Amino acid sequence: MAQFELILPKMGESVAEATITSWLVNEGDPIELEDAVLEIATDKVDSEVPATAKGTLLKQLFKVGDVVKVGEALAIITTNSSEVAEEPTIESAKTEKPAIKVEDDIFESVSNDEENALNIPSIPIVKDSSNNKTNTSSDRFYSPLVKSIAKKEGIRNEELESILGSGKNNRLTKTDLLNHIENRGTINKTQGTPLRKETKPDGSKPIAKSISGEIEIIEMDRMRKLIAENMIKSKQISAHVTSMLEVDVTNMVLWRNKTKDDFQKKQGYKITFTPLFVEAVAKALRDFPMINISIDGDKIIVKKDINVGIAVALPTGNLIVPVVKNADELNLIGLAKVTNNLAVKARNNKLTFDDIEGGTFTLTNIGTFGNAIGTPIINQPEVAIMSTGLIQKKPAVIETPQGDTIGIRHMMFLSMSYDHRVVDGMLGGSFLRRVGDYLENYDINRQLG
Numbered sequence: 001m002a003q004f005e006l007i008l009p010k011m012g013e014s015v016a017e018a019t020i021t022s023w024l025v026n027e028g029d030p031i032e033l034e035d036a037v038l039e040i041a042t043d044k045v046d047s048e049v050p051a052t053a054k055g056t057l058l059k060q061l062f063k064v065g066d067v068v069k070v071g072e073a074l075a076i077i078t079t080n081s082s083e084v085a086e087e088p089t090i091e092s093a094k095t096e097k098p099a100i101k102v103e104d105d106i107f108e109s110v111s112n113d114e115e116n117a118l119n120i121p122s123i124p125i126v127k128d129s130s131n132n133k134t135n136t137s138s139d140r141f142y143s144p145l146v147k148s149i150a151k152k153e154g155i156r157n158e159e160l161e162s163i164l165g166s167g168k169n170n171r172l173t174k175t176d177l178l179n180h181i182e183n184r185g186t187i188n189k190t191q192g193t194p195l196r197k198e199t200k201p202d203g204s205k206p207i208a209k210s211i212s213g214e215i216e217i218i219e220m221d222r223m224r225k226l227i228a229e230n231m232i233k234s235k236q237i238s239a240h241v242t243s244m245l246e247v248d249v250t251n252m253v254l255w256r257n258k259t260k261d262d263f264q265k266k267q268g269y270k271i272t273f274t275p276l277f278v279e280a281v282a283k284a285l286r287d288f289p290m291i292n293i294s295i296d297g298d299k300i301i302v303k304k305d306i307n308v309g310i311a312v313a314l315p316t317g318n319l320i321v322p323v324v325k326n327a328d329e330l331n332l333i334g335l336a337k338v339t340n341n342l343a344v345k346a347r348n349n350k351l352t353f354d355d356i357e358g359g360t361f362t363l364t365n366i367g368t369f370g371n372a373i374g375t376p377i378i379n380q381p382e383v384a385i386m387s388t389g390l391i392q393k394k395p396a397v398i399e400t401p402q403g404d405t406i407g408i409r410h411m412m413f414l415s416m417s418y419d420h421r422v423v424d425g426m427l428g429g430s431f432l433r434r435v436g437d438y439l440e441n442y443d444i445n446r447q448l449g
Contacts, residue, residue: 004053005073017069018042024143025057055079234377239420242375245436252442253410275335278308280438282327288431292360294381309359312346320346323359373413389413
C-alpha cells in the first residue's frame, strides 16, 4: 500500500499561501482521482484542491482556518491503485470556482447596456461518472461529507436534487447544504416568530437568525468580510479624491446602434459599450503613463503593460474583476472578444488566476444600475479607478457655424477616483478629460475590420 502527499499547488505568481475553509472528505473516506478534497481561499480567489490519487484519505494535516504555504502537504492519501495524477496547479486542475477579486467597490458591474451580453443563463448540472452517487435515479455527484450531513439531517434524495450548488459543475458543497438546512428551520417571519436557533452539524452557530419579525441578523460570509476589510484598507492607504466629467457620447451610441446587429451576426455575440470604454481608457493611459502606476513605499512603479480590469457584479452580490491584458494592443474586435470571453468565464465560474492577475487600472460601470455618478474605491495597488454612469438623453447646447442651438444628445458622467499622493488634480483631471475626448469624438462612420 502506497502513501501519497496531497500538496497545495501553485496558485499564481503573487500567491504564496492559502487558508483552508472546509474539508470535503473526512479521514477514512474513499476518494476518486480528481475528487475535490478540500476548499481553500486566498485574498483573491476561492478554489478546491483535487485528489492526486485514488484511494483513502488517511490523515488531514491541517485544520479549517489554518494557513498553508504553497508546496506544503495538506493530507496523506493511501492507495493500492496506479491512478496517480501529476501534481496539478490550480489553473490546470478542474477546480474552477469564482476567481473573486475583492479589492473593489461593491456597487459595480461591467456593462451599460440593457441588452447586456453578460446575462448568461445558469449552467445545467453536468453528470459525473464517479461511483460516489446517492441512491437515486440522478447521476449528480455528492461528496461523502455532503451525504453524511444529509443523512444526519434526514434530507431525502429528492430534496438534495432540488438544492442549487455553487461548486464546480453546480456541485453541492457543504456550505450550500448548511445554508439550505438553516432555511428549512425558518418559520414564517410575517407572523413575527423568530427563526429556530438550530446548530449546524459542525457545532458552529447558524449563519442567520432572526431576533423578531422586523429585525434579522446575518453574519457576513468570508468573502463579504474580505470585501469589507479591503475597502477599509484602500481608504486607509490611498488619499482618495474624485473628479467628474459629463461627456456627450451621441456619436458612440449612434455608431453602436447601427453596428450591433451586423456585429452579432458576424461574431456570434453582442457588442456592448464595455469594449468601447476599455479602448478609450487604454488610449488615455498610453497618453498619460503616470496614471498607469503603483506605489512601493516612496518609490513609483511605472507599468509598461496596460492591463484594464473590468468589474463584474455577479448575481450573488460578490465581485470579480477579470483583466484585459495589453488592452492598448488590441483592436476593437479583439477587445470585444476578450471582454465577452472574460464575462462568460466569470459568470460560469471558469476564471483562472491568470485572468485576474496584473491589472493596472480598473473600469467599473455604475450605469448598469441606473446610477449617474459614483465615487468608486481604488483597487489596490493601482492608483485610479473610473466609473461610467447611465447614458441619458438630455437637451444640450450645440455649437454650429450658424450659431448655437439646442438639441437632444446622449450624455454620460465619468467619475474617477485617484490617489492624491501621486496623482494631482491636473494629472487626474487631464486624464479624465482625455478619456472624455476619445468618447465624444467617436467616428460615427468607423468600419469594423
